[in-house]
Amino acid sequence: QVQLQESGPGLVKPSGTLSLTCAVSGGSISSSNWWSWIRQPPGKGLEWIGEIYHSGSTNYNPSLKSRVTISVDKSKNQFSLKLSSVTAADTAVYYCARNEGSGQKAYWYFDLWGRGTLVTVSS
Amino acid sequence: QSVLTQPPSVSGAPGQRVTISCTGSSSNIGAGCDVHWYRQLPGTAPKLLIYGNNNRPSGVPDRFSGSKSGTSASLAITGLQAEDEADYYCQSYDSSLSGSVFGGGTKLTVL
Numbered sequence: 637q638v639q640l641q642e643s644g645p646g647l648v649k650p651s652g653t654l655s656l657t658c659a660v661s662g663g664s665i666s667s668s669n670w671w672s673w674i675r676q677p678p679g680k681g682l683e684w685i686g687e688i689y690h691s692g693s694t695n696y697n698p699s700l701k702s703r704v705t706i707s708v709d710k711s712k713n714q715f716s717l718k719l720s721s722v723t724a725a726d727t728a729v730y731y732c733a734r735n736e737g738s739g740q741k742a743y744w745y746f747d748l749w750g751r752g753t754l755v756t757v758s759s
Numbered sequence: 760q761s762v763l764t765q766p767p768s769v770s771g772a773p774g775q776r777v778t779i780s781c782t783g784s785s786s787n788i789g790a791g792c793d794v795h796w797y798r799q800l801p802g803t804a805p806k807l808l809i810y811g812n813n814n815r816p817s818g819v820p821d822r823f824s825g826s827k828s829g830t831s832a833s834l835a836i837t838g839l840q841a842e843d844e845a846d847y848y849c850q851s852y853d854s855s856l857s858g859s860v861f862g863g864g865t866k867l868t869v870l
Contacts, residue, residue, distance in 0.1 A: 672859070681761055682797075682805065682848055684859040697858050731804055737793070742852045743811065744859065745795035749804040 638663035640732050640750035648726075648757050654719040658732030658750060665713045666690040670735040672746060673706060673717045675728040683728075687735060688715055722757045729754050762787065763849050763862035770868040771839045779865045781832045781849035787860060789830035792852040796825055796834045799846045799864075808847070809834060836867070844869045 644656035658671070665671065673685040686696035688706045696704050705718040719726060729752040736747035764782040771777040781794060788794055794812050797805035807816050809825035812832065824835045832851075836843055849862040 681864040682850075682861040684861065686858075695858055698856055737810070742790070742792040742854070744852060745793070745807065745810045745850060746797075746805075746859075747807050747810070747816070749806070752804050 638734065638748055640734065640748060642730060642732050642750045642753040644753060644755070646754060646756060648722055648755060649759055650723055650757055652722055652757075654717070654722050654726060654730075654755055654757070656717045656730055656732075656753065656755070657714050658716070659712075659714045661713070665708060665715065666710055670744070671708075671715050672733045672735055674731045674733055674746070674749075676731070676752075677725075677728040685717065685719075685730075724757050727755065727757045761863040762853055762856070762860035763851060765847075765849060765862035765865045767863070768866045768868065770870055771836075772870045773839055773841065775839050776835065776837045777839060777867065778836075779834045779847050779849075779867070781834070781851075781862050783830050783832075783851060783860075785830065786855040787830075787851045787853040788827065788832060790854050792854070794825065794827050794832035795850045796823075797848045797850065799848065801845075805848060839869055841869050843867060 639661045641659045648654045670687045672687040688694045703720045708715045731752045732750045733746040734748040737744040796809040798808045799805040812827040813825040847865045853860045
C-alpha cells in the first residue's frame, strides 16, 4: 500500500529557506494523482500550501505563492517543498498528502497523509 | 481566519448524536464543490472520514454521515463513543482561490 514520509531539517533560521521532501513508497508518483503539502501551526488548523503533478504542473495557495516552490523528482519517487524568507509564523507540522477524486478539482480530497514533520523557525 | 467556518467545540454524552457544521460561501460549497471531513487524534495526522459530501471510506463506521445544502455542510456522529473525542475538519475547493480550503476545526468532547 502507498505510504508517504516527510523528511527535512526540524529547525530553520528566520529569513532562511525551509526545505522538505516527501518520499512515496508502495506506489508511483507518476500515477494519475496530484500531490500536496499541507501545514498545521501548533494548536491551530490546517492550511493547504500547494500541489504538484508528476508532469511538474503546480498550484499554490495565493497567500504563500510568492515564497513557495514545489518540485517533483520522478527518478526518486518523491516531491519537495521549499518555502523562502521564513518567519516564526511558518513554524508548523508539515504534512504531505495524496490528492484523490475524479474529474474536476472541485471534487478533490486528501485520502493519504504522511505522519508529518515539525519545523521550527528560530534563531 | 479560515475560509470555511466551523464551531470551535461541540460536546455530547456517550450514545448521543452530535453534529458539526461547516459554513462556506458561493465560491466554494455554494458553487457545488464537494465537502470532505477529516478526524485528527492528538499528535497524529488527519484521517479521511467522509468524502464527496456523504461517502465513507472503507473502515469508517456508518455512525458517521455527511450532508450538504446550499453554502453549508454537516457531519453527524451517532452513538457517540469515547474514542470519537478528536478534532474534526471540513475541506472543500474554492474557485476564487483556485485551491483547497479547510475549516478551522472543531474539537469534539465526549462527556
